[in-house]
């Protein structure tokens with residue numbers, strides 16, 4: 001039986017023709033609750049409602065003209081007072097979940113693609129590596145961090161999935177962000193690459209959907225997701241989708257992915273079957289919105305992964321269109337979460353348009369790389385790069401364990417360069433594949449899979465693979481061509497040294513990269529890496545480069561821009577800069593320019 005079929009069968013078990021209230025899949029086959037009292041109470045989801053029979057939470061959005069007023073506060077009260085108590089009658093006991101009676105939900109934990117390539121290492125994270133990690137928060141009333149997953153009430157089904165993922169305890173970014181998100185607060189979070197940001201935004205979204213009460217989708221054949229997760233690349237969207245499916249397994253929360261380069265009809269069919277969380281790339285989403293096949297009217301949660309990339313020049317118009325010019329609820333009504341390892345100030349300023357009374361969180365030496373990655377920079381002339389790479393790969397081959405070569409990711413600047421290097425490596429006995437924007441989606445996916453499984457242990461890539469991709473066992477990242485922007489370097493080397501494991505990053509530097517010298521040298525120093533004397537000399541000669549002059553030797557590579565004096569015009573202790581400084585969601589309305597924080601304090605001060 002299809003998911004869609006199981007929806008209607010459960011809605012109408014006796015085959016009666018009368019249309020009954022929509023019951024979300026995970027709430028079916030449960031003892032009946034008091035019937036809702038009015039049309040606004042046909043709830044779309046809302047596990048918490050089962051615990052307390054409170055169906056009143058989302059009536060307001062049905063009222064034309066006052067759609068947004070007070071909705072978020074109602075959500076929050078519904079959340080805090082809901083039936084989610086551990087061990088209580090709430091959603092913990094969701095034994096009648098839709099998946100039980102359905103053969104549709106594939107067990108995501110048996111996916112062999114996710115098996116590690118070589119030694120079956122435990123996925124245990126090296127938490128000692130994070131013990132002394134500095135954390136900075138700003139914003140008003142920041143909820144305190146938690147120490148264990150048991151301290152967070154995500155519900156038994158999600159807890160079980162966390163156990164299946166072998167996550168023993170939350171990473172620092174999870175410890176801090178999950179309580180903030182569960183409290184309904186908007187968030188701009190910076191945390192180092194590979195530190196578990198995906199789960200940090202997925203867990204609260206899934207938990208919120210399970211507990212919330214939502215309206216029934218108003219139109220057939222149009223998808224009305226409750227949560228939207230945007231990411232810049234197709235592969236990253238697929239990865240987030242895979243992760244979210246694991247975290248939401250057997251919760252009844254349905255996750256769908258939509259991205260370019262894949263047949264849209266298949267994605268449309270999937271969307272028609274129902275979606276709670278839509279993971280998408282911006283281009284494909286705009287297409288779906290323009291075809292009126294997706295409506296953002298019911299969005300309660302918006303997460304931008306790699307948010308700084310999403311708001312830079314390439315993506316900003318599309319993001320503004322999606323977030324501000326379609327039918328998405330405004331800031332203060334929806335909950336918005338922005339995540340990245342890097343967050344330049346000018347992008348923070350742009351991003352604040354999307355947020356309401358938000359908390360800024362920086363975990364680790366943000367905008368910097370992690371100490372887990374050993375960074376080397378070698379002076380290599382353009383003409384010598386290939387032979388130098390060959391030397392590295394030969395050395396690596398000699399050190400290989402059980403004949404298995406460690407995975408090496410080689411970044412180049414151009415698509416043509418990627419093709420040429422892939423070909424040359426193969427010709428010289430090094431099995432390599434390549435991924436870049438001119439390859440078909442099928443070729444891209446094939447290349448990634450072949451690399452992940454170790455069949456082709458060298459992947460030559462452009463920046464399309466620089467962000468977010470979580471490929472276990474990447475031992476070495478080579479910047480064959482250095483990027484122009486230091487943040488791109490941070491994301492590229494972050495493909496190794498993930499989840500507490502160590503990694504190696506080698507960069508080939510020459511005169512062409514002079515503009516990066518200073519930011520690279522500073523970054524390496526910040527990460528306690530040895531900076532070669534010749535690089536220091538280059539750095540001393542050069543002005544601050546790396547594209548965006550935004551570092552400056554601070555402990556943190558990224559700070560809350562609201563703490564800048566230039567932003568902080570006219571306010572003494574606050575960051576308001578003249579924006580609406582009243583607290584919370586001002587008087588029944590919303591204000592796109594409001595930063596909302598009455599007084600922003602910092603745990604770091």
Ligand SMILES: Nc1ncnc2c1ncn2[C@@H]1O[C@H](COP(=O)(O)OP(=O)(O)OP(=O)(O)O)[C@@H](O)[C@H]1O
Nearest residue numbers: 125167169170171193194195196197198468470499
């Ligand atoms: N609590 C945890 N315990 C153990 N492993 C975890 C935990 N949380 C996440 N991980 C693992 O850590 C790895 C990195 O996580 P993730 O991809 O979310 O990092 P990220 O911070 O988003 O990185 P990037 O900045 O590169 O996008 C993943 O393999 C994930 O499964």
